[in-house]
Amino acid sequence: MSNKLPVKAKETLAQKFWLRAYIYFALNANYVRDRLVHSLEILKKGLENETAQTKEMLKTYVQQSQGQASPEDIKLANKQFRDLLKSMGLGVIIVLPFSPITLPLVVKLGRKLGVEVLPDSFKDLL
Numbered sequence: 001m002s003n004k005l006p007v008k009a010k011e012t013l014a015q016k017f018w019l020r021a022y023i024y025f026a027l028n029a030n031y032v033r034d035r036l037v038h039s040l041e042i043l044k045k046g047l048e049n050e051t052a053q054t055k056e057m058l059k060t061y062v063q064q065s066q067g068q069a070s071p072e073d074i075k076l077a078n079k080q081f082r083d084l085l086k087s088m089g090l091g092v093i094i095v096l097p098f099s100p101i102t103l104p105l106v107v108k109l110g111r112k113l114g115v116e117v118l119p120d121s122f123k124d125l126l
Contacts, residue, residue: 042125049121050087053080083119090117 025032060077063069069077093103110117 042122046119046122046125049124050083050119053121054084057081057084079120083121086117086119090119 057077057080060069060073064074064077090103093099093106096102107117116123
């Protein structure tokens with residue numbers, strides 16, 4: 001005896017699923033859009049901060065090569081370089097499948113283990 005549903009019943013279940021999904025997104029479209037816009041604004045601010053800090057880091061390294069950088073500037077540039085490496089590591093995670101699930105897990109796991117995964121410019125925004 002087979003427990004398989006007839007083809008018509010399968011189509012009906014699929015239609016019900018898509019109808020419910022459509023109704024859910026139609027009712028929550030504004031909320032989802034607002035969350036997406038907010039998330040993109042945070043990302044934009046973080047990337048702007050990272051860009052400015054990375055430019056400053058490169059200027060410091062050029063000054064160091066000319067013997068004009070102070071030890072304090074070098075420490076800040078090295079800190080920014082570590083943040084840049086963190087960003088590159090996150091970039092690898094983002095291009096992997098299921099990144100909306102894996103990225104928050106990696107950040108939480110890192111915090112639990114005492115390792116900060118996010119660059120400093122993003123920590124201030126979250």
